[in-house]
Amino acid sequence: MNPLLVVDDITKKFGGFLAVDGVSLSVDAGEIHAVIGPNGAGKSTLFKLLTGVYTPTRGTVEVSGTAVTGMRPHGVARAGLVQVFQTSSIFPRLTVEESVATSLLATSGMSMSLRRRDWVRLRDEVASLLGDVGLLDEARSIAAALSHGDQRALEVAVALGCRPSVLLLDEPTAGMSPFETERMVALIKTLREVRGVTIVLSEHDMDVVFGLSDRVTVMHHGQVLRVGSPVEVANDEQVIAVYLGGERV
Ligand SMILES: Nc1ncnc2c1ncn2[C@@H]1O[C@H](COP(=O)(O)OP(=O)(O)O)[C@@H](O)[C@H]1O
Ligand SMILES: [Mg+2]
Structure with missing residues (x-):
């Protein structure tokens, strides 16, 4: 099987500082891959190099066999690689269903002069996405008024509106209560099972990493220290040394 996402030697220098230094990564279709x-x-x-927010100093990114290196984020998204971003800054006044509909419309290139059957399809797709992320009951709520956990779920639904093959989540459980964290973990599993989405996430909560990931990439000083199953990584001496060095996991 060919990997869905292939990253080769990706590198980013800020001035003289190598923030990302020759990282290579390959993620199979349907995999949940954690970067810790x-x-x-x-x-x-x-993540910003993968989605085209930053232009790499060196290296390449391929999604489903398409080279996306150097593309702008919307081009990368069209190729199927989408990052979940905070919608609170993008859609504060829209309702939950309007936010998701906006994302679907933007992606499909549909105009607002839709025919009736397009409206029906759009309505059904919005409902299906909201159902998957557990927000059907909040469809008419204003996005900005949602709880923190519900806002994160809406952000996922908006990203799914772009119909990604690979979804990137940067610290999806940051600032969440244990209950909200559990819900996010369940949601990520659902995305893989129901929608077949491949997921790359960064995460500092090791319970989340162990509960979700097929494989884990450990980064340290911009480089890949180790790639393996959660158990392999957790038992690796170098990885343990990095984490016991007093740095935040
Ligand atoms: N835009 C930037 N300009 C200069 N240095 C940056 C920039 N973004 C990140 N860095 C530096 O690159 C390193 C990696 O940062 P980051 O990718 O945010 O790490 P992580 O997400 O693993 O915590 C840090 O030392 C950070 O200070
Ligand atoms: Mg970070």
Whole structure:
């Protein structure tokens, strides 16, 4: 099987500082892949290189066999690689269903002069996405008024509106209560099972990493320290040394 996402030697220099240093990564279709590492390891910068927010100093990114290196984020999204972003800054006044509909409309290139059957399809698709993320009851709520956990779920639904093959989540459980964290973990599993989405996430909560991931990449000082199953990584001496070094996991 060919991997869905192939990253080769991706590198980002900020001035003289190598934030991401020759990272290679390959993720299979349907895989849930965690990127972990201490604070400042380069995880968020790596994600921004993958989605075209940053232009790499060196290296390439391929999605479903399409080279996306150097493309702008909307081009990368069209190729199927989409990152979940905070919608609170994008859609504060829209309702939950309007936010998701906007995302679907933007992706499909449909105009607002839709025919009746397009409206029906759009309505059904919005309902299906809201059902998957557990927000059907909040469809008419204003996005900005949702609880933190519900806002994160809406962000996932909006990203899914772009019909990604690979979804990137940078610290999806940050700032969440244990209950909200559990719900996010269940949601990520559902996305893989129901929608067949391949997922790459960065995460500092090791219970989440162990509960979700097929494989884990450990980053340290911008480089890949180790790739393996959660158990392999957790028992690796170098990985343990990095985490016992007093740096935040
Ligand atoms: N835009 C930037 N300019 C300069 N340095 C940056 C920039 N973004 C991140 N860095 C630095 O790159 C390193 C990696 O940061 P980041 O990717 O945010 O790490 P992580 O997400 O693993 O915590 C850090 O030392 C950070 O200070
Ligand atoms: Mg980060």
